Amino acid sequence: DVVMSQSPLSLAVTLGQPASISCRSSHSLVYTDGDTYLNWFHQRPGQSPRRLIYKVSNRDSGVPDRFSGSGSGTDFTLKISRVEAEDVGVYYCMHSIKWPWTFGQGTKVEIK
Amino acid sequence: EVQLLESGGGLVQPGVSLRLSCAASGFTFSTYGMSWVRQAPGKGLEWVALFHDDNDRHYSESVLGRFAISRDNSKNMVYLQMNNLRGDDTAIYYCVKARGDSWGQGTLVTVSS
Numbered sequence: 001d002v003v004m005s006q007s008p009l010s011l012a013v014t015l016g017q018p019a020s021i022s023c024r025s026s027h028s029l030v031y032t033d034g035d036t037y038l039n040w041f042h043q044r045p046g047q048s049p050r051r052l053i054y055k056v057s058n059r060d061s062g063v064p065d066r067f068s069g070s071g072s073g074t075d076f077t078l079k080i081s082r083v084e085a086e087d088v089g090v091y092y093c094m095h096s097i098k099w100p101w102t103f104g105q106g107t108k109v110e111i112k
Numbered sequence: 113e114v115q116l117l118e119s120g121g122g123l124v125q126p127g128v129s130l131r132l133s134c135a136a137s138g139f140t141f142s143t144y145g146m147s148w149v150r151q152a153p154g155k156g157l158e159w160v161a162l163f164h165d166d167n168d169r170h171y172s173e174s175v176l177g178r179f180a181i182s183r184d185n186s187k188n189m190v191y192l193q194m195n196n197l198r199g200d201d202t203a204i205y206y207c208v209k210a211r212g213d214s215w216g217q218g219t220l221v222t223v224s225s
Contacts, residue, residue, distance in 0.1 A: 039211060041157075048216065051212045060213060092156065094212065103156055
């Protein structure tokens with residue numbers, strides 16, 4: 001199985017400041033079609049997860065442009081340029097290159 | 113607007129069966145893979161079952177042989193038949209479209225005697 005490892009596991013950020021979450025996979029996430037199947041999700045307390053980013057760097061519809069994804073191969077990063085109060089919650093990276101699709105452990109983001 | 117509405121959760125005893133349902137709307141259902149993802153209380157996410165087509169279904173190791181995913185394209189429904197339930201199956205079960213672009217609100221399954 002592909003193991004997804006996130007860091008840090010928790011993050012306290014001042015409003016308006018940037019935040020960055022790292023995700024590392026145990027295998028390359030580049031598929032035979034050339035695409036890299038790495039997604040980022042955000043789950044607010046008490047809510048369902050919501051996908052923010054797909055294929056490393058593509059924002060889903062309605063996702064603010066303060067969120068950006070980058071990386072390649074096995075190393076990926078989610079960045080929030082200026083954290084807002086609504087960004088609290090847990091962020092998960094997830095791969096869908098081969099079964100089983102797996103998530104990282106999650107990174108809990110809170111406001112300082 | 114994509115909508116996924118799960119139902120069928122509840123409190124059950126170990127060893128019994130339960131079937132979850134998910135009603136989908138707002139997209140061309142038959143053209144997308146559908147999945148079930150679960151989240152145990154206070155824990156992370158686990159992709160439990162994936163249905164691409166009749167010949168392409170996948171299950172996590174933890175449910176293989178006990179759970180079965182199916183779908184009815186004529187009704188825009190996806191199901192999860194859960195047999196021989198165990199305490200560690202206690203979780204919120206989410207219905208998920210494709211590679212996670214849409215999620216339902218979840219249905220809670222509690223397995224306890």
